[in-house]
Amino acid sequence: MEHLKRTVTCGELSSEHLDREVVLNGWVHRNRNHGGVHFIDLRDRYGITQIVIDEDAAPEARTPAEQLRFEYCIAVRGTVRKRPDSMINPEMATGTVEVAAREISILSRCETLPFMIDERSDAREDLRLKYRYLDLRSFSMQRKIRLRHEVMFRVREYMHTQNFYEIETPTMIRSTPEGARDFLVPSRLHPGKFYAMPQSPQLFKQILMVSGFDRYFQLPHCFRDEDARGDRQPEHTQIDIEMSFVSREDVFRLTEGLFAHVFREALDYELDAPFQRFAYDQAMNRFGSDKPDLRFELELTEFSEIASSGEFKVFKDTVANGGVVKALRVPGAAQYSRKQIDELEQHAKIYGAKGLAWMKVTESGLDGGVSRFYTTVADRILEELGASAGDLLLFVGDTWKTACTALGAVRSKLGREMGLADPAKFRFCWIIDFPLFEWNEDAEKWEAAHHLFSMPREEYLDTLEQDPGAVKGDLYDLVCNGFELASGSIRIHDPELQKRIFSIVGFSLEEAERRFGFLLEAFKYGAPPHGGIAPGLDRLVMLMAGENTIREVIAFPKNTVGVSPMDDSPTEVDPSQLDELHLSIVEPRNVEPKSLNAASETSKE
RNA sequence: GGGGGCGUAGCGAAGUCGGUUAUCGCGCCGGCCUGUCAAGCCGGAGAUCGCGGGUUCAAUUCCCGUCGCUCCCGCCA
Numbered sequence: 001m002e003h004l005k006r007t008v009t010c011g012e013l014s015s016e017h018l019d020r021e022v023v024l025n026g027w028v029h030r031n032r033n034h035g036g037v038h039f040i041d042l043r044d045r046y047g048i049t050q051i052v053i054d055e056d057a058a059p060e061a062r063t064p065a066e067q068l069r070f071e072y073c074i075a076v077r078g079t080v081r082k083r084p085d086s087m088i089n090p091e092m093a094t095g096t097v098e099v100a101a102r103e104i105s106i107l108s109r110c111e112t113l114p115f116m117i118d119e120r121s122d123a124r125e126d127l128r129l130k131y132r133y134l135d136l137r138s139f140s141m142q143r144k145i146r147l148r149h150e151v152m153f154r155v156r157e158y159m160h161t162q163n164f165y166e167i168e169t170p171t172m173i174r175s176t177p178e179g180a181r182d183f184l185v186p187s188r189l190h191p192g193k194f195y196a197m198p199q200s201p202q203l204f205k206q207i208l209m210v211s212g213f214d215r216y217f218q219l220p221h222c223f224r225d226e227d228a229r230g231d232r233q234p235e236h237t238q239i240d241i242e243m244s245f246v247s248r249e250d251v252f253r254l255t256e257g258l259f260a261h262v263f264r265e266a267l268d269y270e271l272d273a274p275f276q277r278f279a280y281d282q283a284m285n286r287f288g289s290d291k292p293d294l295r296f297e298l299e300l301t302e303f304s305e306i307a308s309s310g311e312f313k314v315f316k317d318t319v320a321n322g323g324v325v326k327a328l329r330v331p332g333a334a335q336y337s338r339k340q341i342d343e344l345e346q347h348a349k350i351y352g353a354k355g356l357a358w359m360k361v362t363e364s365g366l367d368g369g370v371s372r373f374y375t376t377v378a379d380r381i382l383e384e385l386g387a388s389a390g391d392l393l394l395f396v397g398d399t400w401k402t403a404c405t406a407l408g409a410v411r412s413k414l415g416r417e418m419g420l421a422d423p424a425k426f427r428f429c430w431i432i433d434f435p436l437f438e439w440n441e442d443a444e445k446w447e448a449a450h451h452l453f454s455m456p457r458e459e460y461l462d463t464l465e466q467d468p469g470a471v472k473g474d475l476y477d478l479v480c481n482g483f484e485l486a487s488g489s490i491r492i493h494d495p496e497l498q499k500r501i502f503s504i505v506g507f508s509l510e511e512a513e514r515r516f517g518f519l520l521e522a523f524k525y526g527a528p529p530h531g532g533i534a535p536g537l538d539r540l541v542m543l544m545a546g547e548n549t550i551r552e553v554i555a556f557p558k559n560t561v562g563v564s565p566m567d568d569s570p571t572e573v574d575p576s577q578l579d580e581l582h583l584s585i586v587e588p589r590n591v592e593p594k595s596l597n598a599a600s601e602t603s604k605e
Numbered sequence: 606g607g608g609g610g611c612g613u614a615g616c617g618a619a620g621u622c623g624g625u626u627a628u629c630g631c632g633c634c635g636g637c638c639u640g641u642c643a644a645g646c647c648g649g650a651g652a653u654c655g656c657g658g659g660u661u662c663a664a665u666u667c668c669c670g671u672c673g674c675u676c677c678c679g680c681c682a
Contacts, residue, residue, distance in 0.1 A: 116616075179682085224681065225681095350677070
């Protein structure tokens, strides 16, 4: 095919190239045969060029052209010529020219397609995934994959300029049961033993700090055997970062610089940095979420005090029993029907609320719902919630976390339904001061809320043991438009402090030793103070691409049940493979007692 | 583990309060056509209505079960 190798791509021809003889290689995107004149839209990664086969074109062009069908892979030799003025297509980058074919060669034929390669193709996702190679031919997928590449490139570019080394860590490591379930790899040479796929390079990157590589990054694949979601896959890519001799402020500055660079170079979008910060408690109180969408207002308000002086017994009792009542004022939603409010209530219930109380604000005051219980404090309600006629007021009473979360979910739903969030905006914020420990009701013990190696904020160092629930960690999440994009922390590098943390969560030294003794050992040899962060690449690209699932920005994703429809993995394997690995398959058991020790114990980033 | 949605030609959908030959668009096959760019016109093929069972004279439609995908809670990043 030497003489039919492309000399230009399908995206580059313009009136500058008139009369030039060119060779194009690509796929038949459209085929319009008028009997006399015949048009082909030839497509490659770079664009589309219109090929014309004139009625009097050479048989070397005309004969093969008759056979062309969608997605035939072809080579075309021809001459660039200007289109007649009235035939210029302003929608096309190459729309002022066309290539008059002198020779066409069919490089590869294509069977009837399972779906059209088309921006408007709305084939089911599992079909798209089965024929992913066809799906990826579409310009919309090509754009997303290009964007992903661009983001990865800009990350590497920025990190390099900031003096970071990209260092790879192993993909087969020791199983250190962390927050999530491990994927395991059986060892052939060591019967009965397993490697694990890393949930993140957490321990290795900390050890790299001990090794003196004080600025490390990597774009590793991370594996977690948990149920998938739109924004979650069994296998995802992280922008893993760790730095020595730093405080939280240094990590923030670096991350803000990185994201500003990536958005500027890849999207030509200027981020508003430094990013706003919210303490975890504050974010929960104001937005009912630790990953608030800041593109719209709708903030929650504290209502407990008024609730305890009102007549509504349910709320009075809630407050009397140590719970809280949260309110959400929805401007202009007073016309919501009973049915719409019911739907909001159902939504709140998914998140654990027992109900959703409401009232409407009219010109004459409060009306409907639970308003009759609050006649004596109506003015105070109007004032404290800043309510005015036409507003809908919503309330949830429960434990603090449930009340915030449930009403926060209602806030998000309203934001979506009322179209409050500008899809072209990226509103970043930091969520800081997460609690370090959480009380586990079932196991009746303290657990690491996030990260066993995360540093407590300095002011709690003396009182860790007295009130673990009050201890805030030097932990942070980076949030954008309602998605958690990154989380990180300053790590503990002091073995003594680490022991105190272990003891609070009831972790024996032997247990700690068994699970990640190698890290503790490393810390004995002059570990530097360090910390880091790990943004999720897939989610980042998903947001930048304006998509709703990370599957749209991964070339070959798994579906929600962990199957890859194209290669149909996972599959059974040959018995001889099992033999070599010293494995045998037992029938799945129906009754599987829940392990009590499956709690989140170490790194989660 | 739990809840919601979807499953009808190769693709996307309509239909069905049970009733003759299951409809439309795209694609596919054949023919016509000299300027289209989602080309157009004419003709044609193509569906055990996801699968299994039940109710019924009759089931794509009603009931039960099951499988697949998807969204969500839990879990998890």
